[in-house]
Amino acid sequence: MKDSAQNTILITGGAGFIGSNLTEHFLKLGHNVICLDNFSTGHRHNLKDFIDNPKFKLIEGDIRNIDDCIKAVEDADYVLHQAALGSVPRSINDPITTNDVNVSGFLNILIASRDAKVKRFVYAASSSTYGDSEGLPKVEEVIGKPLSPYAITKYVNELYAEIFSKTYGLETIGLRYFNVFGRKQDPDGAYAAVIPKFVKQLMNYESPVINGDGNYSRDFTYIDNVIQMNELAITTQNQSAFNTVYNTAFGDRNTLNDLVKYLKKYLSELDSKIADVEIIYGENRAGDIPHSLASIDKAKKLLGYNPKYSLEEGLKEAVSWYWNNLK
Numbered sequence: 001m002k003d004s005a006q007n008t009i010l011i012t013g014g015a016g017f018i019g020s021n022l023t024e025h026f027l028k029l030g031h032n033v034i035c036l037d038n039f040s041t042g043h044r045h046n047l048k049d050f051i052d053n054p055k056f057k058l059i060e061g062d063i064r065n066i067d068d069c070i071k072a073v074e075d076a077d078y079v080l081h082q083a084a085l086g087s088v089p090r091s092i093n094d095p096i097t098t099n100d101v102n103v104s105g106f107l108n109i110l111i112a113s114r115d116a117k118v119k120r121f122v123y124a125a126s127s128s129t130y131g132d133s134e135g136l137p138k139v140e141e142v143i144g145k146p147l148s149p150y151a152i153t154k155y156v157n158e159l160y161a162e163i164f165s166k167t168y169g170l171e172t173i174g175l176r177y178f179n180v181f182g183r184k185q186d187p188d189g190a191y192a193a194v195i196p197k198f199v200k201q202l203m204n205y206e207s208p209v210i211n212g213d214g215n216y217s218r219d220f221t222y223i224d225n226v227i228q229m230n231e232l233a234i235t236t237q238n239q240s241a242f243n244t245v246y247n248t249a250f251g252d253r254n255t256l257n258d259l260v261k262y263l264k265k266y267l268s269e270l271d272s273k274i275a276d277v278e279i280i281y282g283e284n285r286a287g288d289i290p291h292s293l294a295s296i297d298k299a300k301k302l303l304g305y306n307p308k309y310s311l312e313e314g315l316k317e318a319v320s321w322y323w324n325n326l327k
């Protein structure tokens with residue numbers, strides 16, 4: 001952070017993929033970090049590099065419990081709210097739990113943050129909020145109808161944040177993440193994200209299954225670009241940058257076929273047999289949008305965002321991390 005002051009940052013979901021990367025980053029900058037997590041999808045091994053750091057505090061608790069939220073936010077200057085149940089298919093299979101965590105839990109942490117008078121509340125929003133809108137690139141002000149229960153919950157978060165800004169004067173910034181990937185993203189489980197899942201399968205000579213013909217495209221976003229956005233969101237002093245949402249992406253799109261091509265290329269440099277693993281094509285998945293591409297103009301203009309990692313650059317880093325940590 002640009003200001004040299006030491007702040008205390010509450011990172012909810014700090015044992016998860018994005019939250020643990022944010023925790024590591026802000027600890028390195030010398031801040032105190034409190035992590036609130038119930039380990040439902042996060043892992044203790046994500047905390048191992050800083051669990052003994054005196055500036056780190058773990059609160060094992062649930063955002064569905066308001067008392068846990070009040071306790072966690074007590075000493076916080078800033079909140080980076082990441083805790084949620086991700087995954088469109090999970091929300092289709094179990095909309096009630098997704099809603100409880102992503103909407104009721106969100107409201108709890110928002111209320112606790114308001115009452116503790118935190119300086120700013122930054123939260124993980126989602127590109128799924130663009131729903132069925134077909135225009136590309138996606139600009140923040142033009143959204144469609146949600147295509148899944150998960151997308152509804154993430155949109156409701158934005159509505160609540162806006163109301164809390166207007167009604168109670170809480171400074172909020174929402175970051176609409178687009179397909180984030182990188183170190184520590186979980187490759188396992190029924191709801192694993194495509195990149196870590198495919199990396200692990202290819203490393204084990206198993207065929208990845210692409211849903212559809214592989215021509216669907218995404219704005220794949222490397223974790224370090226997301227970290228930059230979170231840092232900008234809590235440090236910006238630009239008055240017109242608050243109480244709104246930002247696309248958090250690289251600003252380019254690649255197809256699933258491109259993605260697999262790059263993964264095979266980088267992995268086969270480490271193990272030549274991976275070049276021979278076949279790709280299987282399956283059915284399209286319910287709730288998936290065909291194409292996704294972010295305009296990052298608003299983030300550039302109001303926050304000074306300047307993403308450093310393209311898909312290819314991020315994949316090189318991610319593949320090397322998985323190679324060293326999964327083998």
Ligand SMILES: NC(=O)c1ccc[n+]([C@@H]2O[C@H](COP(=O)([O-])OP(=O)(O)OC[C@H]3O[C@@H](n4cnc5c(N)ncnc54)[C@H](O)[C@@H]3O)[C@@H](O)[C@H]2O)c1
Nearest residue numbers: 013015016017018038040041042062063083084124177180
């Ligand atoms: N990864 C992406 O591509 C992506 C894209 C758009 C939005 N997001 C959002 O970013 C945030 C972080 O996602 P991630 O990919 O790191 O997921 P993740 O599953 O790795 O992390 C979520 C963390 O929240 C914790 N958590 C879940 N329910 C909780 C509860 N009730 N109480 C306390 N903690 C709870 C989990 O244990 C986990 O550690 C989520 O809000 C997600 O919706 C992610």
